Amino acid sequence: MDEIDVPPFFVCPISLELMKDPVTVSTGITYDRDSIEKWLFAEVKNDTCPVTKQPLLPDLTPNHTLRRLIQAWCTVNASHGVQRIPTPKPPVDKTLIEKLLRNTSASDSPSLQLRSLRTLKSIASESQSNKRCIESAEGAVNFLATIITTTTTTTTNLLDDDIELEIKTSTAHEALSLLHSIQLSESGLKALLNHPEFINSLTKMMQRGIYESRAYAVFLLNSLSEVADPAQLINLKTDLFTELVQVLKDQVSEKVSKATLQALIQVCSWGRNRVKAVEAGAVPVLVELLLECNERKPIEMVLVLLEILCQSADGRAGLLAHAAGVVIVAKKILRVSTMANDRAAKILLSVCRFSPTPGLVQEMVQLGVVAKLCLVLQVDSGNKAKEKAREILKLHARAWRNSPCIPHNLLASFPMSS
DSSP: OTTSOOOGGGBOTTTOSBOSSEEEOTTSOEEEHHHHHHHHTSSSOOOBOTTTOOBOOSOOEEOHHHHHHHHHHHHHTGGGTOOOOOOOOOOOOHHHHHHHHHHHHTOOOHHHHHHHHHHHHHHHTTOHHHHHHHHHSTTHHHHHHHHHHHHHHHGGGOTTOHHHHHHHHHHHHHHHHHHHHTTOOHHHHHHHHTSTTHHHHHHHHHHHOOHHHHHHHHHHHHHHHHHOOHHHHTTOOHHHHHHHHHHHHHTOOHHHHHHHHHHHHHHTTSTTHHHHHHHTTHHHHHHHHHHHOOOHHHHHHHHHHHHHHTTSHHHHHHHHHSTTHHHHHHHTTTTSOHHHHHHHHHHHHHHHHHOOOHHHHHHHHHTTHHHHHHHHTTSOOOHHHHHHHHHHHHHTHHHHTTOTTSOHHHHTTOOOOO
């Protein structure tokens, strides 16, 4: 196809690929449906035309004339290996979705629910418009949430019925998968937060679920934590933190680990959640991640979370209890990014200010942590990191200033104690 001249108006202005389902937007520009829907329904909402930059309505009008021209061009160039694009299916009608939901909700049959969920999942996979249609259908989000909560609270009574247990487990998995795939809007996520026991059900899905279910649960929890009110986050159960920490420990995938870190950063900013995360074993797992990881973004996220946890006495104790805790935090300074410098220095400041045992003070100078802090003052490490490093050095200047462990070329930058 690279050797064939393609008419420019056959190509989508966004993706620069041959249009398969051309649609015209309110500004008069024609795009491929899949490309413009990805633009419209991206995580960061776009409400302007990519070409004209004018405000854009979500209405998409099929351009049948252009689609037929593209199909005719494909037919003419079939000898060059060009395949004719199929006539696209029209977006699903919301009344069809609502009828399917009513029929399924009226039945107590897990098998019927499973078939209906797979039908909805197939519909959702066809386009972004279909996903939005499913979400907007009356009762759809509540229906999916109810299946998950009901299943997770009743499967414990089905241990003697393996077939029914398998069907109910598959049903919950499909409902969770569908909630993830339709990429709920903020209003849809808030509806889930208001559903009784939904977050507890996600915890149980992580406890019992297969790899995909654990991943979907983490992604949903991350999204929910971004739109939740503080009151909805301060009373989370310890089991949730145990499962999130276990996901980090298992290293299910890089994408899942990042979502887990982000979720923990969100929820640990409130109430006693820091202590719950520490009790779940988060600190040693985070230290191990720092020891293994060399990529900027994950390191920054781990340091952000560690800094939050070290605001509590239990968090600082957990860091000090790990043989490599303080050292690996200091090692990341000047090796990752300005943000990492700031967060690592903030962790060390918290430890030195609130948990400065004589053993720790001596260990920091012997292991080169103090020398690293002196170096921070001499190089371009970011103003915030410099301020924190200077404060740390002042706190224990008497113990460190004359230490033979600090190179002479760094002593000149050692600040005087206050």
